[in-house]
Amino acid sequence: MFLDSRDCQLLALLQKDCRISNADLAERVGMSSSACWRRVRVFEEAGLISQYRAELSPEHAGLSxxxxxxxxxxxxxxxxxxxxxxxxxxxxxxxxxxxxxxxxxxxxxxxxxxxxxxxxxxxxxxxxxxxxxxxxxxxxxxxxxxxxxxxxxxx
CATH class of the missing domain: 3.30.70.920 (Lrp/AsnC effector binding domain/regulation of amino acid metabolism (RAM) domain)
Structure with a gap:
Protein backbone atom coordinates (compact mmCIF):
# COMPACT_ATOMS: atom_id res chain seq x y z
CA MET A 1 0.00 0.00 0.00
CA PHE A 2 1.41 3.38 -0.99
CA LEU A 3 1.34 5.92 1.82
CA ASP A 4 1.68 9.63 1.20
CA SER A 5 2.77 12.16 3.83
CA ARG A 6 -0.82 12.79 4.94
CA ASP A 7 -1.37 9.05 5.43
CA CYS A 8 1.78 8.92 7.54
CA GLN A 9 0.49 11.80 9.68
CA LEU A 10 -2.85 10.04 10.15
CA LEU A 11 -1.19 6.80 11.20
CA ALA A 12 1.23 8.53 13.56
CA LEU A 13 -1.60 10.40 15.26
CA LEU A 14 -3.74 7.26 15.57
CA GLN A 15 -0.83 5.28 17.02
CA LYS A 16 -0.29 8.01 19.59
CA ASP A 17 -3.97 8.36 20.52
CA CYS A 18 -6.56 6.07 18.95
CA ARG A 19 -9.33 7.90 20.81
CA ILE A 20 -8.79 11.11 18.87
CA SER A 21 -12.03 12.22 17.24
CA ASN A 22 -12.33 12.04 13.49
CA ALA A 23 -12.91 15.81 13.41
CA ASP A 24 -9.68 16.50 15.37
CA LEU A 25 -7.75 14.00 13.28
CA ALA A 26 -8.96 15.59 10.04
CA GLU A 27 -8.15 19.08 11.26
CA ARG A 28 -4.62 18.14 12.33
CA VAL A 29 -3.77 16.71 8.90
CA GLY A 30 -5.68 19.29 6.87
CA MET A 31 -8.43 17.08 5.47
CA SER A 32 -12.20 17.16 5.51
CA SER A 33 -13.81 14.92 8.12
CA SER A 34 -15.43 12.71 5.48
CA ALA A 35 -12.17 12.26 3.52
CA CYS A 36 -10.31 11.47 6.74
CA TRP A 37 -12.93 8.93 7.81
CA ARG A 38 -12.78 7.21 4.38
CA ARG A 39 -8.96 7.04 4.49
CA VAL A 40 -8.95 5.49 7.96
CA ARG A 41 -11.54 2.94 6.76
CA VAL A 42 -9.21 2.04 3.86
CA PHE A 43 -6.40 1.42 6.39
CA GLU A 44 -8.71 -0.79 8.46
CA GLU A 45 -10.02 -2.79 5.49
CA ALA A 46 -6.50 -3.29 4.12
CA GLY A 47 -5.39 -4.65 7.51
CA LEU A 48 -2.87 -1.86 8.11
CA ILE A 49 -4.83 -0.89 11.22
CA SER A 50 -5.50 -4.23 12.88
CA GLN A 51 -7.08 -3.08 16.17
CA TYR A 52 -7.67 -0.27 18.63
CA ARG A 53 -6.99 -0.74 22.32
CA ALA A 54 -6.33 0.84 25.69
CA GLU A 55 -2.84 0.40 27.12
CA LEU A 56 -2.88 -0.18 30.87
CA SER A 57 -0.20 0.77 33.36
CA PRO A 58 1.25 -2.44 34.89
CA GLU A 59 2.11 -0.67 38.16
CA HIS A 60 -1.41 0.74 38.57
CA ALA A 61 -2.81 -2.73 37.83
CA GLY A 62 -0.69 -4.20 40.66
CA LEU A 63 1.82 -5.91 38.38
CA SER A 64 5.26 -4.81 39.57
Whole structure:
Protein backbone atom coordinates (compact mmCIF):
# COMPACT_ATOMS: atom_id res chain seq x y z
CA MET A 1 0.00 0.00 0.00
CA PHE A 2 1.41 3.38 -0.99
CA LEU A 3 1.34 5.92 1.82
CA ASP A 4 1.68 9.63 1.20
CA SER A 5 2.77 12.16 3.83
CA ARG A 6 -0.82 12.79 4.94
CA ASP A 7 -1.37 9.05 5.43
CA CYS A 8 1.78 8.92 7.54
CA GLN A 9 0.49 11.80 9.68
CA LEU A 10 -2.85 10.04 10.15
CA LEU A 11 -1.19 6.80 11.20
CA ALA A 12 1.23 8.53 13.56
CA LEU A 13 -1.60 10.40 15.26
CA LEU A 14 -3.74 7.26 15.57
CA GLN A 15 -0.83 5.28 17.02
CA LYS A 16 -0.29 8.01 19.59
CA ASP A 17 -3.97 8.36 20.52
CA CYS A 18 -6.56 6.07 18.95
CA ARG A 19 -9.33 7.90 20.81
CA ILE A 20 -8.79 11.11 18.87
CA SER A 21 -12.03 12.22 17.24
CA ASN A 22 -12.33 12.04 13.49
CA ALA A 23 -12.91 15.81 13.41
CA ASP A 24 -9.68 16.50 15.37
CA LEU A 25 -7.75 14.00 13.28
CA ALA A 26 -8.96 15.59 10.04
CA GLU A 27 -8.15 19.08 11.26
CA ARG A 28 -4.62 18.14 12.33
CA VAL A 29 -3.77 16.71 8.90
CA GLY A 30 -5.68 19.29 6.87
CA MET A 31 -8.43 17.08 5.47
CA SER A 32 -12.20 17.16 5.51
CA SER A 33 -13.81 14.92 8.12
CA SER A 34 -15.43 12.71 5.48
CA ALA A 35 -12.17 12.26 3.52
CA CYS A 36 -10.31 11.47 6.74
CA TRP A 37 -12.93 8.93 7.81
CA ARG A 38 -12.78 7.21 4.38
CA ARG A 39 -8.96 7.04 4.49
CA VAL A 40 -8.95 5.49 7.96
CA ARG A 41 -11.54 2.94 6.76
CA VAL A 42 -9.21 2.04 3.86
CA PHE A 43 -6.40 1.42 6.39
CA GLU A 44 -8.71 -0.79 8.46
CA GLU A 45 -10.02 -2.79 5.49
CA ALA A 46 -6.50 -3.29 4.12
CA GLY A 47 -5.39 -4.65 7.51
CA LEU A 48 -2.87 -1.86 8.11
CA ILE A 49 -4.83 -0.89 11.22
CA SER A 50 -5.50 -4.23 12.88
CA GLN A 51 -7.08 -3.08 16.17
CA TYR A 52 -7.67 -0.27 18.63
CA ARG A 53 -6.99 -0.74 22.32
CA ALA A 54 -6.33 0.84 25.69
CA GLU A 55 -2.84 0.40 27.12
CA LEU A 56 -2.88 -0.18 30.87
CA SER A 57 -0.20 0.77 33.36
CA PRO A 58 1.25 -2.44 34.89
CA GLU A 59 2.11 -0.67 38.16
CA HIS A 60 -1.41 0.74 38.57
CA ALA A 61 -2.81 -2.73 37.83
CA GLY A 62 -0.69 -4.20 40.66
CA LEU A 63 1.82 -5.91 38.38
CA SER A 64 5.26 -4.81 39.57
CA UNK A 65 7.41 -7.78 38.47
CA UNK A 66 8.60 -8.09 34.90
CA UNK A 67 11.14 -10.50 33.43
CA UNK A 68 12.63 -11.57 30.14
CA UNK A 69 12.69 -15.35 30.04
CA UNK A 70 14.95 -17.30 27.70
CA UNK A 71 13.54 -20.80 27.22
CA UNK A 72 15.56 -23.80 26.07
CA UNK A 73 13.67 -26.83 24.76
CA UNK A 74 14.63 -30.45 25.40
CA UNK A 75 14.04 -31.43 21.81
CA UNK A 76 12.08 -30.18 18.88
CA UNK A 77 9.43 -32.87 18.91
CA UNK A 78 6.52 -31.43 16.86
CA UNK A 79 3.89 -32.64 19.34
CA UNK A 80 5.70 -31.17 22.36
CA UNK A 81 6.34 -27.97 20.45
CA UNK A 82 2.63 -27.59 19.58
CA UNK A 83 1.69 -28.18 23.23
CA UNK A 84 4.29 -25.63 24.37
CA UNK A 85 3.00 -22.95 21.97
CA UNK A 86 -0.64 -23.63 22.82
CA UNK A 87 0.09 -23.44 26.55
CA UNK A 88 2.09 -20.20 26.22
CA UNK A 89 -0.68 -18.58 24.16
CA UNK A 90 -3.16 -19.20 27.01
CA UNK A 91 -1.07 -17.70 29.81
CA UNK A 92 -1.97 -14.08 30.62
CA UNK A 93 1.42 -13.48 32.28
CA UNK A 94 3.17 -14.00 28.95
CA UNK A 95 2.96 -10.64 27.24
CA UNK A 96 5.15 -11.55 24.29
CA UNK A 97 6.83 -14.72 23.05
CA UNK A 98 9.22 -15.10 20.14
CA UNK A 99 10.86 -18.12 18.51
CA UNK A 100 14.40 -16.96 17.82
CA UNK A 101 17.80 -17.93 16.59
CA UNK A 102 20.70 -18.12 19.04
CA UNK A 103 21.19 -20.01 22.28
CA UNK A 104 17.62 -19.93 23.54
CA UNK A 105 14.75 -21.32 21.49
CA UNK A 106 12.14 -18.85 22.77
CA UNK A 107 12.22 -15.46 24.43
CA UNK A 108 9.27 -14.25 26.48
CA UNK A 109 8.33 -11.10 28.33
CA UNK A 110 6.48 -12.13 31.48
CA UNK A 111 4.70 -9.82 33.89
CA UNK A 112 3.39 -10.80 37.35
CA UNK A 113 2.28 -9.32 40.66
CA UNK A 114 5.60 -10.07 42.35
CA UNK A 115 8.49 -12.53 42.43
CA UNK A 116 6.39 -15.06 44.34
CA UNK A 117 3.81 -15.10 41.57
CA UNK A 118 6.62 -15.48 39.04
CA UNK A 119 8.00 -18.45 40.97
CA UNK A 120 4.54 -20.08 40.83
CA UNK A 121 4.45 -19.40 37.07
CA UNK A 122 7.80 -21.19 36.67
CA UNK A 123 7.23 -24.14 39.00
CA UNK A 124 3.57 -24.87 38.36
CA UNK A 125 3.46 -24.04 34.67
CA UNK A 126 6.61 -23.51 32.63
CA UNK A 127 8.78 -26.27 34.12
CA UNK A 128 5.91 -28.77 33.82
CA UNK A 129 5.77 -28.46 30.03
CA UNK A 130 7.44 -31.53 28.50
CA UNK A 131 9.27 -29.50 25.87
CA UNK A 132 11.02 -27.20 28.37
CA UNK A 133 14.54 -28.14 29.40
CA UNK A 134 15.46 -24.93 31.18
CA UNK A 135 14.80 -21.23 31.40
CA UNK A 136 17.04 -18.30 32.20
CA UNK A 137 15.42 -15.24 33.74
CA UNK A 138 16.54 -11.65 33.44
CA UNK A 139 14.58 -9.47 35.86
CA UNK A 140 13.67 -6.06 34.49
CA UNK A 141 15.05 -3.47 36.89
CA UNK A 142 13.92 -0.38 35.02
CA UNK A 143 12.05 0.23 31.81
CA UNK A 144 13.98 2.54 29.51
CA UNK A 145 11.75 2.53 26.44
CA UNK A 146 8.54 0.75 25.53
CA UNK A 147 6.51 1.47 22.45
CA UNK A 148 3.92 -0.22 20.30
CA UNK A 149 4.09 2.47 17.63
CA UNK A 150 5.56 1.19 14.39
CA UNK A 151 8.05 3.26 12.43
CA UNK A 152 6.20 3.35 9.11
CA UNK A 153 8.91 2.62 6.47
CA UNK A 154 7.44 4.65 3.62
CA UNK A 155 7.00 7.79 5.72
Missing amino acids: FQALVHVHLTRHNPEHLERFIAAIEKRPEVMECYATTGQADYHMRVICKDIGAYNVFLEEFLFRLPAVESAQTNVVLREIKRSNALPIPSC
